[in-house]
């Protein structure tokens with residue numbers, strides 16, 4: 529069975545844009561998995577502690593034969609390969625990969641909660657997700673459509689990045 533997974537990517541250390549571009553390529557090379565589409569990249573102000581660099585964020589769509597927990601293992605291994613530094617909770621990091629959605633499933637285990645519990649409150653997730661999926665309603669999450677949710681959470685702290693000079 530093939531499943532569709534949506535992954536949130538974020539980085540704010542060591543050339544975050546290059547981290548995300550490498551991560552998108554690496555997602556496409558995961559076993560039994562293709563990266564089918566991804567959003568544009570956004571520069572975003574940190575949510576949480578402000579004394580850290582701005583983030584670069586994006587969302588990728590995967591088609592995978594992996595189970596949710598097997599995919600989580602792969603995402604965590606990728607974070608390690610990017611030598612994720614995590615100096616403190618909610619502090620800066622080289623690469624953060626969040627499993628946002630897995631088909632229309634809701635999953636609650638000690639290691640993994642899907643849909644990602646914070647996604648609806650985060651413009652840096654909802655804007656790229658809405659760009660990627662269009663205004664469609666996420667019926668498992670909300671009666672509102674995705675575009676309305678994205679507009680509700682975004683302030684002026686997100687900046688679409690153009691092509692690298």
Ligand code: ROI
Nearest residue numbers: 538572573574575576583618652
């Ligand atoms: N803030 C932004 N803008 N982007 C992130 O990816 C991000 N990730 C986090 C916290 C620390 C919550 N803040 C963030 O984990």
